[in-house]
Amino acid sequence: MATPDITLYTWPTPNGLKISIVLEELGLPYKVRPVNLESREQKERWFLKFNPNGRLPAITDGNTRVFESGAIMLYLTGRYDTARKISYAPEDLPGYTEQLSWLMWQMGGLGPMQGQAHHFQGFAPVRSDWGIQRYTDEAKRLYSVLEARLQEVPYLAGEKFSIADIACYCWVRVSPNIIAFNLGDWPAVQRWHDRIMEREAVKTALRVPEAPITEAQFTIIVAQKRKEMMERNNADLH
Numbered sequence: 001m002a003t004p005d006i007t008l009y010t011w012p013t014p015n016g017l018k019i020s021i022v023l024e025e026l027g028l029p030y031k032v033r034p035v036n037l038e039s040r041e042q043k044e045r046w047f048l049k050f051n052p053n054g055r056l057p058a059i060t061d062g063n064t065r066v067f068e069s070g071a072i073m074l075y076l077t078g079r080y081d082t083a084r085k086i087s088y089a090p091e092d093l094p095g096y097t098e099q100l101s102w103l104m105w106q107m108g109g110l111g112p113m114q115g116q117a118h119h120f121q122g123f124a125p126v127r128s129d130w131g132i133q134r135y136t137d138e139a140k141r142l143y144s145v146l147e148a149r150l151q152e153v154p155y156l157a158g159e160k161f162s163i164a165d166i167a168c169y170c171w172v173r174v175s176p177n178i179i180a181f182n183l184g185d186w187p188a189v190q191r192w193h194d195r196i197m198e199r200e201a202v203k204t205a206l207r208v209p210e211a212p213i214t215e216a217q218f219t220i221i222v223a224q225k226r227k228e229m230m231e232r233n234n235a236d237l238h
């Protein structure tokens with residue numbers, strides 16, 4: 001196996017957590033460099049060398065940089081998951097193609113749509129009922145797609161827990177807090193979520209890096225922002 005020399009640039013966010021989980025699941029040594037989103041450190045010149053898109057997460061491995069969480073997960077498992085603990089080999093079909101498909105589905109659909117729902121429900125400078133409805137409904141539709149799949153198989157790529165599950169889990173776990181979803185509406189998703197949260201690697205990864213505030217505090221802040229958003233009267237802004 002290649003010798004890892006990994007630094008993870010991250011912050012306690014869904015996309016950052018994906019990489020901490022992969023690293024912990026694989027038991028790889030790594031350094032952590034927290035990049036403070038509150039002070040917009042991700043836009044600073046030194047960091048753009050690692051991710052020209054100015055977003056988290058990114059890694060370096062020796063002289064190699066990788067950005068985009070899906071690409072990082074594929075890189076780390078392709079290079080270091082030789083025992084195929086959390087990934088499928090390209091020749092292992094249909095697990096490999098299912099893993100790839102669900103990973104891309106998360107990167108292109110679940111993450112961006114849920115992220116927009118979050119924005120319109122709590123952080124947009126003007127209230128847009130259409131924005132709230134459009135992205136919350138689309139996120140719900142995507143959860144129904146997840147539900148249908150998880151009614152058929154225990155994990156997204158089939159029988160084995162894989163990077164496809166990690167990618168989706170990191171977004172699903174925050175949905176009750178950030179967009180007020182009730183996971184009980186999707187029972188197979190709830191059961192899958194509850195199994196994943198019990199994994200030791202997941203529990204450890206949740207402390208990488210140490211969050212500036214607790215999840216309970218974060219929940220209160222987000223709920224308050226959502227309330228303010230719903231009470232906001234756009235007429236006041238004109």
Ligand SMILES: N[C@@H](CCC(=O)N[C@@H](CS)C(=O)NCC(=O)O)C(=O)O
Nearest residue numbers: 013014015016055056057068069070
């Ligand atoms: N598609 C990217 C999304 C990255 C992303 O949006 N990261 C968020 C944190 S979860 C971020 O850096 N936000 C700060 C910003 O937009 O400047 C990935 O999966 O890596």
